[in-house]
Amino acid sequence: MGLLSQGSPLSWEETKRHADHVRRHGILQFLHIYHAVKDRHKDVLKWGDEVEYMLVSFDHENKKVRLVLSGEKVLETLQEKGERTNPNHPTLWRPEYGSYMIEGTPGQPYGGTMSEFNTVEANMRKRRKEATSVLEENQALCTITSFPRLGCPGFTLPEVKPNPVEGGASKSLFFPDEAINKHPRFSTLTRNIRHRRGEKVVINVPIFKDKNTPSPFIETFPEDDEASRASKPDHIYMDAMGFGMGNCCLQVTFQACSISEARYLYDQLATICPIVMALSAASPFYRGYVSDIDCRWGVISASVDDRTREERGLEPLKNNNYRISKSRYDSIDSYLSKCGEKYNDIDLTIDKEIYEQLLQEGIDHLLAQHVAHLFIRDPLTLFEEKIHLDDANESDHFENIQSTNWQTMRFKPPPPNSDIGWRVEFRPMEVQLTDFENSAYVVFVVLLTRVILSYKLDFLIPLSKVDENMKAAQKRDAVLQGMFYFRKDICKAGGNAVVDGCGKAQNSTELAAEEYTLMSIDTIINGKEGVFPGLIPILNSYLENMEVDVDTRCSILNYLKLIKKRASGELMTVARWMREFIANHPDYKQDSVITDEMNYSLILKCNQIANELCECPELLGSAFRKVKYGGSKTDSSN
Incomplete structure (x- = not known):
């Protein structure tokens, strides 16, 4: 998760005093990098995935499952x-926000050959088996996006209670600070977001109205005036960064051959983000309730929204410089390639001094405004030892500013x-149950x-429409019920789209x-x-023209079959x-x-499916091979 500096974290007031220093020197650091490598070409494709995991413990006798606060210990082991022990070990492990979470990646990036696609699942299996081997009895490693009873009484092991009154990082009514990773970055982020905002974060998720759900559904918080003011009727209320950053996701990072190719991919994939997010939807439950959304994106966006009331437009600007339309965790606000420029139809708030400085240093308008937009944000964490660099x-x-602008795509x-x-980093996917x-x-x-890149495809549409797609993608059953803006003719651009920006596309007035x-x-x-040729048929056409060994081709076709059937509704989303x-x-x-016992049954079933101890054709179809490989330490046959 972002920059993990070591040292003595500063309070928000101390960090705020150094904010201009961080921004000023952050820009100088970017300029040094840019001028050193702006003309670098012919880097080969390398890529890797990041999978986030939750550690759970099953109490089979009492039919409860809880999140185990042992992530740091497991990670160390x-x-x-x-x-x-071995610098070339095939897996790498890193901390994540929750003390019940860890993140696993391949030890080395994958390369550009087609055969690499046939090694991804094996490496993910290795990660699951490796981490499971160091767990205790009745514990398991789960790839679930959102723990259904996160924030409910007794959801952690050991059980700890939140402390909303005395000084703490989140002051949450529901999420104890002990559930936050002990690395100082995480609690400092939590505390400083709250201090900068001037109040606790506010997350309101619409509740799913079932036959017997109270209408209106209203929770009362007599012990907390702030919660009483912030919670909304017919919504599930949450009040801490942990409700967002304590969820799990799946991400992919690619190395491009040049800066222009990276910018082109950044733009094209930005339009795909809401589509893949809806396809991977896996988080319908929050704080022990069934919600009316299927994806975590809006929850995590609100969980780190450090904007003040002035910046949110609730009060006149007095102490702040800008009105800011989005949380720092949201969809991108501007395209980076020349062919994207005419589709940049969102008002972009930028630091004008930084923008002018970048232009004077030879940075083009599109990249300059992108960076100047990121740098309207304050640093949220700063370590005393890292002030002067x-x-x-x-x-x-x-990286302090860059890594706390958590957007659908990240240009790196x-x-x-x-x-x-x-x-470029592709960030909207929800983690799935199985490798x-x-x-x-x-x-x-x-x-x-x-x-x-091979076909010079063009998916670009006005960025405001991508934002609308992001909202649609989070709704319940968006895969089946949602309609999404998408470009009709994706081959229209022609020419060398990477170099020229958009080849022979229509001029910018059209x-x-x-x-x-x-x-x-x-x-x-x-x-x-x-109407549209379809992405899967295009991928199949590409595969037919590539030299691919039989095993790899079978694996890829199996994967594409899953995506195809999830999109058609033949298979369910998670x-x-x-x-x-x-x-x-x-x-x-x-x-x-969702009661404790219902939660237990669900997570137990998820664990059985993940470890191939039972079949789940409605989720996986026939493409999934059932192979028992001992990936669980829980007595999941109970």
Whole structure:
């Protein structure tokens, strides 16, 4: 998770005093990097995935499952057994926000050959088996996006209670500070977001109105005036960063061959983000209730929204410089490539002094406004030992701002003095239950980047429409019910789109709505005659023209089959499957409440599916191979 500096964290007031220093030197660090590597070409494709995991403990006797606050201990053991013993170990482990979470990545990035696609699932399986091997009895490693009873009484092991009154990081009514990773970055982020905002974060998620759900659904918080003011009728109220950053996701990072290719991919993939997010929907439950959304994005956006009342437009500007339209965790606000410029139809708030400085240093308008927009934000954490840096050889101040702008896509300059190239990070996916599913989504996205570059595809539409798609993607059953703006003719640009920006596309005055239309995800993914060719058919066409060994081809086709059937509705999303599971549980009273025992049954079933101890055709179809490989330490046959 972002920049993990070590040292003595400063309070918000101390950090605020150094904010201009961080921004000023962050820009100098970016300029040093840019001028050193702006003309770098011919970097090979390298890429990797990041999977976030939750540690759970099953109490089979009492039919409860809880989050285990042992992430730091597990992480230390895994690193000691792995990378510290062997620098070429095939897996890497890193901390995540929750003390019940860890993050796993491949030990080395994957390369550009097609055969690499056939190693992704094996590496994910290795990660699951490796981490499971160091767990205690009845504990398991789960890839679930949102723990259904996160924030409910007794949701942690050991059980700790939140302390909303005395000094703490979150002062949450529901989420104890002990559930936050002990690395000082995480609690400092939590505390400083709250202090900068001037109040606790506010998350209101619409509740799913079932037959017996109270209408209106109203929670009361007599012990907390702030919560009483912030909570809304017919919504599930949450009040801490942990409700967002304590969820799990699946991400992919690519190295491009040049800065222009990275900018092109950044733009094209930005339009795909809401589509893939809806396809990967896996988080319908929050704080023990059934919600009316299927994705975590809006929850996590609100959980780190550090904007003051002035910045949110609730009070006149007095102490702040800008009105800021979005949380620092949201969809992108501007395209970076020349062909994207005419579709930049969102008002962009920028630091004008930084923008002018970048232009004077030879940075083009599009990249300059992108960076100047990121740098309207304050640093949220700062370590005393990291205030004064060598701007020519370090990038901590730049990364401080960059890594706390959590957007759907991230444009990543190379670290200073490294052999790493220009990269883009694809960030909207929800983590899936199985290694097979997670591999399928990763392979789909990586393969799509190859096709975008090979066929010079153009998915660009006005960015305001991408924002509308992001809202639509989070709704319940968006895969089946939602309609999404998408470009009709994705081959229109022609020419060398990477170099020229958009080849022979229409000139910038032709921002006509006929370029795009509303489509279902089934049409976008699988195609519809006379409307759109479909991404899967295009990927299949690409594969037919590539030399691919039989095993790899079979694996890729299996992955694409899963994506195809999720898009058509033949297979359920994880979110839909979870809803059906709870709805059919014998204890469910059609009141939108998820009890301890219902939660236990659900997570136990998820764990059995993940470890291939049972089949789940409605979720996985026939493409999934059932192979028992001992990936659980829980007595899951109970």
